[in-house]
Amino acid sequence: MVLEFEKDYLELYQKVDQLKRIYKLGNKEKEEELRKLQRELRKKAKELYRKLDPWDRVLLARHSQRPHTLDYINMIFRNFIELHGDRCFGDDRSIVAGFAYFESMPVAVIGHEKGKSTKEKMERNFGMPHPEGYRKAIRVAKLAEKYHMPVITFVDTPGAYPGIGAEERGQSEAIAESLYTFGYLKVPSVAVVIGEGGSGGALALAVANRVLMFENAIYSVISPEGCAAILWKDQSKVKEASLALKLTAQDLLRLGVIDYIVPEPLGASHIDPVRSARVLKYFLRKCIKQLLSKNTEEILRERIEKFGSMGVFLEQ
Amino acid sequence: MGILDRFFKKKKEEKESLWTKCPECKTILYMPELSANLKVCPKCNYHFPMSAKERVESLLDENAQLLFENILPKDPLRFKDTKPYKDRLKQAQEDTGLSEALVVVRGNLKDIHVVLAVMDFNFIGGSMGSVVGERFYRACKLCANEELPLISVITSGGARMQEGILSLMQMAKTSIGVGFLREKGVPYITVLTDPTMGGVSASFAFLGDVIMAEPKSLIGFAGPRVIEQTIKQQLPEGFQRAEFLLEKGMIDIVVHRKELKDTLYKLLSMATYWKRFNLTAL
Incomplete structure (x- = not known):
């Protein structure tokens, strides 16, 4: 999938990539040309990605080649052992959970997984969890607590699944209980x-001591499509809605909802997932280091105060 | 005239007719009579929506006290769709006589002192923004500190879109608020009324120790229209109604409005018994 605004950039990117390969094979004559093109590429990227509007970022955030939870788990963690099931109804594959080593430290990792191929996407329900997914997340988070492991969650979902079974099995209750559990971990x-x-459906895995967000990720109370349909009564007003909702990482940092923006490589994460993972690893290390210096009581109090003070109102 | 009139601003003069039609059985009903019957159709038991004021009056004794009215809404995103959010707020305040969609009252339910958090659907669909979250959060803190039972009577379309991500964060905030009550062993009872959906349903509504619901209330996370569009089939009769949730084991009791006060009392007097008399079972 290639987005409209990244077409030119990608063409140039591929050219540079080709040249680089030729250069590496020993063709030193191309050096001048390569440098020139690289400069041009960087300039173009800066131009392009500076003027991205929120809707462009929505498209980038949903890009089919964007690295997903399992990609990051594979690139950042070692010895991942996946755990399955909610011990009640089934195993929801739209949420993956388990233990792994982060550097030399065992941690619990939990995240939404959208899937790559069409078949996998279907199996993973496009990353839209049912209640059993959240109950699995709760179960693994509780285990992490039992084993004194830090918990790292990855958020990447269009939302909790709106379906008959999901409602029958208590989607509301599962999300609410997840908010509570992660709040008091x-x-x-x-x-x-x-x-x-x-x-x-995203927030259920995002109540944490530190909340990070990739530069081109989005985080919102409702999808721009849903918002346009309800408030504008017009599905085509997605651009207006995505602007009004303030759903970009930059907006959220300003509103105090997230702690750090994780920068993405030029051209967004899907162009260079390895680099993306390396940057994320740096941020994770930094956050965990900050948190490990605190005791349980401080961890708990800090998180409660953080979410307890969310919101903007007038007090007379 | 209600006993709580001094607390609530006068509603805008309405050209309300004295007669209304029951949407369920189509009987023509005389308004004062309907109000005296707790807004329940005497023919078919259809529960008409109740305003926050009516709800408080139906549950608490006279000397109730309104709390946290000093917390008022702002427009943090300067949100504008077809209409600016500021205007919507003003309109809602004028129409309902309320300052926000959640009213917190402290008073006596018979002889038990409680805090009651009541939502009003007429205030922007009973949606949860920063003020609803903050008032609920403070109610939890108050109840935990003074060991008072908390009852919330809920009706809401979900999170308030016009406050964007901040309204989403209220789900986390209210859920953490409920934690204060759990920690202190303070009873927290929720009454879900028509409709209880979305972000409110998936936070403090479903975290109740005991969850009650009024007959036929629509209760769920995703709205029925969204589900229908997603799965592209018709939903079964009675889907997401209180009785359906009871059958699926998602709520404790379906209570007729006339019995709500007595049921709450019965439950709370048992739940607070040991503490009230400083006894322990062991």
């Missing part, structure tokens, strides 16, 4: 919005 926690942070 006795171990340090870091949440990363890597792609799409869609409403309550």
Whole structure:
């Protein structure tokens, strides 16, 4: 999938890539040309990505080649052991959870997974969890607490699944209980919005001591499509809605909802996932280091105060 | 005239007719009579929506006290769709006589001192923004500190879109608020009324120790229209109604409005018994 605004950039990117390969094979004559093109590429990227409007970022956040939770798990963690099931109804594959090593430290990792191929996307329900997904997340978070492990969550979902079974099995209750559980977790926690942070289904995995967000990720109370349909009564007003909702990382940092923006490589994460993972790893290390210096009581109090003070109102 | 009139600003003069039609059985009903019957259709038991004021009056004794009215809404995103959010707020305040969609009152339910948090659907669909979150959060803190039972009577379309991500964060905030009550062993009862949806349903509504619902209330996370569009089939009869949730094990009791006060009292007097008399079972 190639987005409209990244077409030119990608063409140039591929050219540079080709030249680089030729250069590396020993063709030193191309050096001058390569440098020139690289400069041009950088300039173009800066130009292009500076003027991205919120809707462009929505498209980037949903980009099919954007790295997902399992990609980051593979690139950042070692020895991932996935745990399955909610011990009640089933295993929801739109949420993955388990233990892994972060550097030399065992941690719990939990995240939405949208899937790559069409078949996998179907199996993972496009990253839209049912209640059993949240109950699995709660279960693994509780285990992490038992084993004194920090918890790292990845957020990437269009939202909790709107379906008959989901409602029958208590989607509301599962999300609410997840908010409560992650709110009162006795171990340090870091949440990363890597792609799409869609409403309550996203927040259910995003109540943490530190909340990070990738530069081109989005995080919103409702999808721009949903908002346009309800408030504008016109599905085509998605651009207006995405602007009004203030859903970009830059907006959210200003509103105090997130702690750090994780920069993406030029051209966004899907152009260079390895680099993206390396930057994220740096931020995770920094956050965990900050949190490990605190005791349980401080961890808990800090998180409660953080979310307890969210909101803007007038007090007379 | 209600006993709480001094607390609530006068509603805008309405050209309300004295007669209304029951949407369920189509009987023509005389308004004062309907109000005296707690807004329940005497023919078919259809529960008409109740305003926050009516709800408070139906549950608490006279000397109730309104709390946190000093917390008022702002427009942090300067949100504008077809209409600026500021105007919507003003309109809602004029229409309902309320300052926000959640009213917190402290008073006596018979002889038990409680705090009551009541939502009003007429205030922007009972949606949860920063003020609803903050008032609820403070109610939780108050109840935890003074060991007072908290009852919330809910009706809401969900999070308030016009406050964007900040309204989403209220889900986390209110859920953490409920934690204060759990920690202190303070009873927290929720009454879900028609409709209880979205972000409110998936936070403090479903975190109640005991969850009650009024008959036939629509309760769920996703709205029925969204579900229908997603799965592209018709929803079964009675789907997401209180009785359906009861059958699926998602709520405790479906209570007729006339029995709500007595049921709450019965439950609370048992739940607070040991503490009230400083007893422990062991």
